[in-house]
Amino acid sequence: MTKPAQKPVLEFGTVKPGARPWAPLEERPKCCEPRPFVRTEGLSVFYGSRAAIREVSLSVNRGCITALVGPSGCGKTSFLCALNRMTDLIPGAKVYGRVELSGEDILDAGADVVALRRRVGMIFQKPNPFPLSVRRNLELPLREHGVRDRSAIEEKVERALRDVGLWEEVKDRLDAPAQALSGGQQQRLCIARALALDPEALLFDEPCSALDPLAAGVVEDRIASLRGRYSVVIVTHNLAQARRIADWVALFWMIDGAGRLVEYGSSKAVFEAATHPITAAYISGIRG
Amino acid sequence: MADALTAPVAATPARADGALRETAALVAVWGTAALIAGVFLWILGELVWNGVGALSWEYLTSAPREAGRAGGIAPILVSTLAILGVCLAATVPIAFGSAVFLAEYTSDAGRFGRVVRTSLDVLAGVPSIVFGLFGNAFFCRTLGLGFSILSGGLTLACMALPLVIRSTEEGLRAVPREYRMGAAALALSRTTTLFRLLLPAAVPGLTAGLVLGIGRALAETAALIFTSGYVDRMPSSLLDSGRALSIHVYDLSMNVAGGDRNAYASALVLVGLLLLVNGVAGALSALWRRRLAAP
Numbered sequence A: 001m002t003k004p005a006q007k008p009v010l011e012f013g014t015v016k017p018g019a020r021p022w023a024p025l026e027e028r029p030k031c032c033e034p035r036p037f038v039r040t041e042g043l044s045v046f047y048g049s050r051a052a053i054r055e056v057s058l059s060v061n062r063g064c065i066t067a068l069v070g071p072s073g074c075g076k077t078s079f080l081c082a083l084n085r086m087t088d089l090i091p092g093a094k095v096y097g098r099v100e101l102s103g104e105d106i107l108d109a110g111a112d113v114v115a116l117r118r119r120v121g122m123i124f125q126k127p128n129p130f131p132l133s134v135r136r137n138l139e140l141p142l143r144e145h146g147v148r149d150r151s152a153i154e155e156k157v158e159r160a161l162r163d164v165g166l167w168e169e170v171k172d173r174l175d176a177p178a179q180a181l182s183g184g185q186q187q188r189l190c191i192a193r194a195l196a197l198d199p200e201a202l203l204f205d206e207p208c209s210a211l212d213p214l215a216a217g218v219v220e221d222r223i224a225s226l227r228g229r230y231s232v233v234i235v236t237h238n239l240a241q242a243r244r245i246a247d248w249v250a251l252f253w254m255i256d257g258a259g260r261l262v263e264y265g266s267s268k269a270v271f272e273a274a275t276h277p278i279t280a281a282y283i284s285g286i287r288g
Numbered sequence B: 001m002a003d004a005l006t007a008p009v010a011a012t013p014a015r016a017d018g019a020l021r022e023t024a025a026l027v028a029v030w031g032t033a034a035l036i037a038g039v040f041l042w043i044l045g046e047l048v049w050n051g052v053g054a055l056s057w058e059y060l061t062s063a064p065r066e067a068g069r070a071g072g073i074a075p076i077l078v079s080t081l082a083i084l085g086v087c088l089a090a091t092v093p094i095a096f097g098s099a100v101f102l103a104e105y106t107s108d109a110g111r112f113g114r115v116v117r118t119s120l121d122v123l124a125g126v127p128s129i130v131f132g133l134f135g136n137a138f139f140c141r142t143l144g145l146g147f148s149i150l151s152g153g154l155t156l157a158c159m160a161l162p163l164v165i166r167s168t169e170e171g172l173r174a175v176p177r178e179y180r181m182g183a184a185a186l187a188l189s190r191t192t193t194l195f196r197l198l199l200p201a202a203v204p205g206l207t208a209g210l211v212l213g214i215g216r217a218l219a220e221t222a223a224l225i226f227t228s229g230y231v232d233r234m235p236s237s238l239l240d241s242g243r244a245l246s247i248h249v250y251d252l253s254m255n256v257a258g259g260d261r262n263a264y265a266s267a268l269v270l271v272g273l274l275l276l277v278n279g280v281a282g283a284l285s286a287l288w289r290r291r292l293a294a295p
Helices: A076-083 A113-119 A134-144 A150-163 A167-173 A183-195 A213-224 A239-245 A267-272 A277-283 B002-006 B015-051 B057-061 B074-105 B111-125 B128-142 B149-173 B177-185 B190-218 B245-254 B260-293
Strands: A036-047 A050-061 A065-069 A093-101 A120-123 A201-205 A231-235 A248-255 A258-266
Touching: A036 A076, A050 A076, A050 A231, A050 A248, A065 A076, A065 A239, A076 A093, A076 A201, A076 A231, A076 A258, A113 A120, A120 A183, A120 B177, A134 A150, A134 A183, A134 B190, A150 A167, A150 A183, A167 A183, A183 A201, A183 A213, A213 A239, A239 A267, A248 A267, A248 A277, A258 A267, A258 A277, A267 A277, B015 B260, B057 B074, B074 B111, B074 B149, B074 B190, B074 B245, B074 B260, B111 B149, B128 B149, B149 B190, B177 B190, B190 B260, B245 B260
Parallel strands: A050 A258, A065 A231, A065 A248, A120 A201, A201 A231
Antiparallel strands: A036 A050, A036 A093, A248 A258
16 A cells, blocks of 8 residues: 555645635625515415425515525425425325415416416426437427427527527437436426426526536526526525525524424525524524 | 444354355255246247147148148137237227326325225236136126127236236336426426326336236136137137137147147147237337337
């Protein structure tokens, strides 16, 4: 055995003890004059008799990135799923309260779920491209929603793929199976698939947590680039990620056996001047 | 928990002892596999050895004479294929519909779905002679179809259905939940999701079930004696009685003195047919899968 290299891998000496690992939050670009896109009022989600979230009132602002943070099991995903009625697919899930989108309650029995999900797309934790070719993954939803014209489809496919920075990588193998793409590419394909339908908002459920750090970084940049054009709500376990990309931050916490919203405000306010003791503890890394 | 962590790891067995056990396990595993393969090859070899001499184009295309001791099996082959056709025509659509219903419209825990599933599992284990009696009572008498290819095929369909339904359902259920979630999030309709995403993914399950079902149907004698009969004339319609290959084999070997050679030849044809059906089913399912996934 040779002696291990003497050079230290990390120059710990350059980081002063007690220093925060991030720079102070700069002021966000002015996309975020708070104009509500979707507003919840007293939203509760129950699985059977167990409350996943209780009485959450929150207004998501148009054109901004809103991060939902908090420990596992505190109802972030349940909240997200209620925003486009994906809760309908979960057996035994019941939703109470109001979710208002353009003044209409989408929880109403008569609400048009198809129209809702076209306006509010969703991207999941695990990339879920369909077992079809790259092109067909985008074509299928487009055709389903009435885009039949070949050239219109081509154009939308290309635009969506360019939007997620995937076009250059896949333009020569559009007919290859989507499953052959790497994890990060698959996730970007899923984002493109949602974008192709021209939604107004996108919901992300921990979109980076199943990816390796490099791919996660690329996906994160793409999500950040949606700011201003789409309203984005992203669930993340990664506080640093929330800090990097979010304009607004909502902290969920488990209180009395149900997920509650404990703090909601601009990223700057939550990260630098938290009002709730739980938030302060969570942000500084004492809890969670 | 703490105990498990702190307890000393069990001593590994002495090297020689471990090696001996490894070898014994290896021999046992390979031995059983070889035994199974050996039995199959023995049967096949026996059939080929005894039957291939009688096999010829003439044999496949001429009518049997002297109760099958001489002549060929043309009408029997036609009847067999007709029975199989009726069976498939009834099985595929019904199995398909039921499987989609069970997998997509009932939950695992729901009472109705559970009752249907249990009944299917019980039906799959019912002895074929019971299906034969049922087919005779229902198709032949109640529906007045008499001893006919139609009665036989429908009875076989009843036998094959539980197998095919359950394996198609399993195939559909094995489709990852992510596809359904993704499809719902894109507001795809239930039919699009089913036909474009779920069915192509479930085709292997459907094919596996179908091959099992066809195998069971082709091999069937007991159920057919009571329903399609054993007249060995060339059938002129589905309402004619017709003798299936398996019944022909049975008849030649049990009831006809000196029919052994032709019994072997017929059995060889039956096995060949089975292999052919398996191959065609595999090829069709590959083709169909590509077609469904294409625009």
